[in-house]
Amino acid sequence: MNKSAKISGQQDSGRTGLPAHEVIYRQLRDLVLFGDLAPGQPVTIQGLTARLDAGMTPVREAIRRLTAEGALEFQGNRRVCVPLLSADNISEIILARQWLDPHLTLRATERASLEDLERLTALDETLDAAITKGDLRAYLELNYRFHKHLYDIADAPILANLAEGLWLRFGPSLRVVCGRMGTQNLPDKHKDMLDAMHARDAESAARAIREDVIQGMEQVRQSLESSSPAH
Amino acid sequence: MNKSAKISGQQDSGRTGLPAHEVIYRQLRDLVLFGDLAPGQPVTIQGLTARLDAGMTPVREAIRRLTAEGALEFQGNRRVCVPLLSADNISEIILARQWLDPHLTLRATERASLEDLERLTALDETLDAAITKGDLRAYLELNYRFHKHLYDIADAPILANLAEGLWLRFGPSLRVVCGRMGTQNLPDKHKDMLDAMHARDAESAARAIREDVIQGMEQVRQSLESSSPAH
DNA sequence: GTCACTAGAATATGATCAAATTATCCAGTG
DNA sequence: CACTGGATAATTTGATCATATTCTAGTGAC
Structure with a gap:
């Protein structure tokens, strides 16, 4: 029994x-x-x-x-x-994303359907709402989903996988930095990027994403640098 | 009991x-x-x-x-x-390695100690021996260890980790292609690279590695393309 | 400050249930 | 009568858990 x-x-x-x-x-x-x-x-x-x-x-x-x-x-x-990143680690991630994200954006611009563009626009609007409301958690999730959808459109599974892995690495640190600085002066070059995508101007879209990435990640790097200054 | x-x-x-x-x-x-x-x-x-x-x-x-x-x-x-890679997959890997490997080589050239250079030279000589002997398995392992040691010298753990992940992806396919073509016309720009590293000419070293990567990976891509020709 | 002891957390195993693939069988057809 | 197709049975493989064992770290005594 x-x-x-x-x-x-x-x-x-x-x-x-x-x-x-x-x-x-x-x-x-x-x-x-x-x-x-x-x-x-x-x-x-x-x-x-x-x-x-x-x-x-x-x-x-x-x-x-x-x-x-x-x-x-x-x-x-x-x-x-959960890893504690050094400023050098962030520098590596910045370098990699500085290459990966624009490249994926380039491909995404060439391949995006109208539905894709609408979805991205909708995500960005929700993102703005989260920023003005000061909802950090929602900002982090929506910002991720915006970039993630971009990766999916690019139709390059291996490169997208690399990029997603980088998000996993700096996620915890990003949260700390944003929590310290509030949601106000967060980077948002998404508008420029979406305009360029609508115009099928892949180069401009890639450039906008590159600036978005650099702005956001540099804040993290500088914050990391000041919080653990000496080695 | x-x-x-x-x-x-x-x-x-x-x-x-x-x-x-x-x-x-x-x-x-x-x-x-x-x-x-x-x-x-x-x-x-x-x-x-x-x-x-x-x-x-x-x-x-x-x-x-x-x-x-x-x-x-x-x-x-x-x-x-074990994944079956498409020619497109290989193209993605080529793109990524075309950026990653030269960058890591650049850093490695700036940081390499004399012991590091000796170790690389020794590995390359053993590699040559394996090629002339036609020992495929030894070639694959030594070639990997050559590049791996280069990554280690570069002192960029995250970028090195990305590069190693790519090796894991194309390892099985590389074996198939090499097994089909023998060990004769395998790429070996390692000599040029080592000369450049000795001269601390980081740019030339990076260029040599880039050619090494492209040569080797293009063979894989073309082989994949012909074996699964249609979409 | 060092050492033994204890408490807690991780590693690893085998048992057991569930699902998917493979093999088998029977019916219907050319 | 041989052959294909579909449904069912059997086997293989994966998923999960409870538990035994071992390691690490913290605690207290000397």
């Missing part, structure tokens, strides 16, 4: 057809991406099983994936934490 | 202090990197537990990590396989 007890075994306590480790991965990724986890904060398996109400195995696998993507960091002694 | 049987529970049947999942990860990564796994080949968890003589959990985690890095691919229906 107890031999066939409800030991469970598998998934889908929710309604999705997705495996649990996939669901947990996405939840944890969003936690990192939108700054719900602070840089330097330890990430424990048991803490996440409690926080996300999940089993140990799915949480383990999600942590492994995020670690491989650079969103989390092995601390040597089997501990995992 | 059997209750306390050798259920084991943990690691270190070898001698290393590394956790099993780390060891398995490296083994599986090398399998992908050096073409021991063919593109399209299914990767089963139970197959690997048998092949690598490991438990299920470490194998699972290794697969998750490699999947996150793009070395393996979820096939939707919970199956995992």
